[in-house]
Amino acid sequence: MRDKTAAVPEIFAEPVLRVRAGWMTLLFLANVALWLGIYAPLQVLLPQQAELLDAANKETVFGVVTGIGAFVALVVNPVVGLLSDRTTSRFGRRHPWTVAGAVVAAAGLLVLAEAPNAVVMTIGWCLVQAGLNGMLATLMSGMADRVPVVQRAQVGGLIGIAQMLGTVLGAVVVVVLLGLAGLPLGYAACAVIVLAGAAAFVLRTPDARLPVELRPSSRIREVLADLWVSPRRHPDFGWAWACHFMINLGNALGTLYLLFFLKDSVHYADPDTGLLIMMGLYSAALVVGAVLAGHFSDKSGNRKPYILASSAVMAVAALLLVAWQTWPVALVASPLLGVGFGTYMAVALAMLTQVLPAAQNRAKDLGVVNIANSLPQVITPLLATLILHVLGGYPGLFAASAVATLLAGVLVTRIRSVG
Known part of the structure; x- marks a missing residue:
């Protein structure tokens, strides 16, 4: 021993x-x-x-x-x-x-x-x-x-x-x-x-x-x-995993059906071009959010305030589309969602590596983290189909996205070992 x-x-x-x-x-x-x-x-x-x-x-x-x-x-x-x-x-x-x-x-x-x-x-x-x-x-x-x-x-x-x-x-x-x-x-x-x-x-x-x-x-x-990481023995890892899952679920719910949203709710004349414009704004804002949040988070040593901010910004983007299904509002919501998700991605990966249970299992534990990134891509099509047909159409879909991202913000506050 x-x-x-x-x-x-x-x-x-x-x-x-x-x-x-x-x-x-x-x-x-x-x-x-x-x-x-x-x-x-x-x-x-x-x-x-x-x-x-x-x-x-x-x-x-x-x-x-x-x-x-x-x-x-x-x-x-x-x-x-x-x-x-x-x-x-x-x-x-x-x-x-x-x-x-x-x-x-x-x-x-x-x-x-x-x-x-x-x-x-x-x-x-x-x-x-x-x-x-x-x-x-x-x-x-x-x-x-x-x-x-x-x-x-x-x-x-x-x-x-x-x-x-x-x-x-x-x-x-x-x-x-x-x-x-x-x-x-x-x-x-x-x-x-x-x-x-x-x-x-x-x-x-x-x-x-x-x-x-x-x-x-x-x-x-x-x-x-x-392969199992007990959330009871490692609560901070469990809370961080759950936060990561909810943010990725919220982002998937907010972006997966944008083409159909533009066609069926916004009635944009050229939905394919509209989607390219929205994704261009989203991508550019994501880069800005990731670079700035990464720099200032490392400089301050803080992670949770940036994740809380990203959760709030992403929720606002989704709620705008709950209230108004119009092209001008979509142009505002896209970069908001992008800057929020970019901020989250930069800071969350840093935080997640700081709550890994054991140094000798780093790659395995990060593999478990990656499940929280991949699983929303599996369940979102089924969940979105249910919401669209039963729970209020596109307003319901974007409301679900907002709820998921706000819940991520609640979950991150439970982490104790990272500021």
Whole structure:
């Protein structure tokens, strides 16, 4: 039994040296590649492929493929995190899994490129989700492994911007390539970008090796038990997880059906163009919120005031659309929602790394955190459909978004170890 009074091993100690711009840039690019690999297929390639394979049932095919893939993502993220926490490779704990995830994802994208039916399409997308969520688990752990607390909101802001930029660039890249050579080239381009982003980060950044004697138990029962984080034993982690879930649920409820909202409630003449305008305002404001909140949160050392502010701003954006379904109000609500969510993403990632239960389980625990990010994407379509048909249409949908984000603000006040 290890002496509890002994010094914390260096690999588990809280980092104190500030990370440099080069490291942050490589992490940023790897995250851009990762999110491009997820959202370019989701936004453009998979819907078009579903229509090509079965035009009469395209919505069902798309829903089944993405639903099964989302379930795979929920399982793989914490599992790969747990495995990386126990890896004693001479190449480090995280990098081998980052590379493996990128390779699996690239293989899945190439399977999708030639998928002849919905079954193969589902297999391909499950490989993509497994690979990219494994990669996400290890990249996220880089914040806790390498970044000191005084710099985490700045790095968290960059990760939030990377997610948004990957989404936008993914749509642009595949739309251009689809016009040139169709689906196969679009999928192949995503595969190359994912591999390039992972390779650049792995080859140019360090990854500490876990000594064999510090590796946790590999007994199946103990490994499975480690996947559970008790909110009773770790209440701050539980409250932070719940806050993260509610904010992501509120954001998903507020953005998922904007195209139909513009068409059916606002009656905007060109809803496709209107959606691009709204998402452009949302994205620009998200960047501003993430950069400013990251800077000032790190400077002050405070996290909760910024999360409370972001919760309030996002709720105001949603309530504006409850009261007025008009184009001018939509133009005001979009940047409000963006600046609120950008502020939250920057500061929340910093706060979440500060309430992790154990240093030796950082990647696994962040994988559990990522469930709070992914699960709303799974349940929102079902919840939104119920609200739209039973609980008041679009005013009810945006009211639900406001309630979710305000509840997140209430939950964050219960955290005691972070100011």
